Amino acid sequence: MSYRCVICERVFDDSEMESALEISGGRGRSRVPITYLIDGNYHSLRKVPAKKQQQPQTPAPESKEDTELLLEVVNVLAALPTPPVPVEIKTQPLPQIEPEIEEEQITTMRAVWLNRRN
């Protein structure tokens, strides 16, 4: 448990609090700053919600895991565009092949017509 002075914002840990002399304070009123005499100076200390500070640190690794998951998703998404590209490439050759087929059909039909004319 650490304490923070509401006046000078100095943070005192347990080792410093052992030598602290409690002058006044609302016992049972944790929200009210308690005046301590520390090293000859008066400090109005409030308990630092260490547990609440540690809680954000605990989800931090989870967020890292999330970023790792995001990276995995990004990698998957990066890998996914590869299949659509061939699809587009396959789509593009088709119109090119179709005209060739049409030309072949046309030449074939021309040949048929030429043969018929002959």
Ligand SMILES: [Zn+2]
């Ligand atoms: Zn102080």
